[in-house]
Amino acid sequence: MINVKENINNVKEFNYLYDSVGWGHYDEKISKKAMENTLYSVSIYDDNNIIGYGRIIGDAICFLYIHDVMVIPKYQSKKIGTIIMNKLLEQIEEIRKENPNLKVYLGASKNREGFYEKFGFVNRTDANLGHGMILKNK
Numbered sequence: 001m002i003n004v005k006e007n008i009n010n011v012k013e014f015n016y017l018y019d020s021v022g023w024g025h026y027d028e029k030i031s032k033k034a035m036e037n038t039l040y041s042v043s044i045y046d047d048n049n050i051i052g053y054g055r056i057i058g059d060a061i062c063f064l065y066i067h068d069v070m071v072i073p074k075y076q077s078k079k080i081g082t083i084i085m086n087k088l089l090e091q092i093e094e095i096r097k098e099n100p101n102l103k104v105y106l107g108a109s110k111n112r113e114g115f116y117e118k119f120g121f122v123n124r125t126d127a128n129l130g131h132g133m134i135l136k137n138k
């Protein structure tokens with residue numbers, strides 16, 4: 001049975017998901033800190049097995065960033081990503097009540113843009129803004 005849960009049980013599940021989608025996981029200490037500093041997250045379980053996750057980071061009022069939306073390959077294309085996004089967007093709408101000018105960002109992986117477009121995200125240039133930028137790793 002599919003269960004939707006706020007937060008995530010532990011670092012191992014988070015790292016397992018990272019490995020499953022081919023991103024390679026962080027050191028446990030880093031993942032733990034990332035989770036502790038997350039504003040809101042949602043996990044999806046099939047019975048007790050983690051199969052998906054997504055989180056929101058940011059200042060909780062002006063700028064939010066959706067990150068780490070991931071569904072393990074066996075469960076992809078079964079609307080699990082949709083459940084994750086809808087839960088994150090519900091939370092975002094709660095914050096928007098406090099600040100209608102809230103800005104919500106995400107950085108789509110290559111070829112994942114179409115997924116996020118389903119939920120109302122557009123390229124920054126289509127919103128009359130500059131490109132998103134990222135500091136290059138040294």
Ligand SMILES: CC(C)(COP(=O)(O)OP(=O)(O)OC[C@H]1O[C@@H](n2cnc3c(N)ncnc32)[C@H](O)[C@@H]1OP(=O)(O)O)[C@@H](O)C(=O)NCCC(=O)NCCS
Nearest residue numbers: 021070071076077078079080081082108109111112114115
């Ligand atoms: C991207 C991801 C989260 C989507 O989750 P999912 O459970 O497979 O997606 P869903 O089944 O909920 O799909 C919802 C809709 O998005 C569409 N969609 C899914 N992936 C897509 C893609 N890469 N490009 C375009 N559309 C996509 C589906 O066709 C579906 O459309 P429909 O509602 O018209 O039928 C999942 O494939 C994944 O975890 N991929 C690996 C990790 C990753 O790249 N995450 C994104 C990081 S930015």
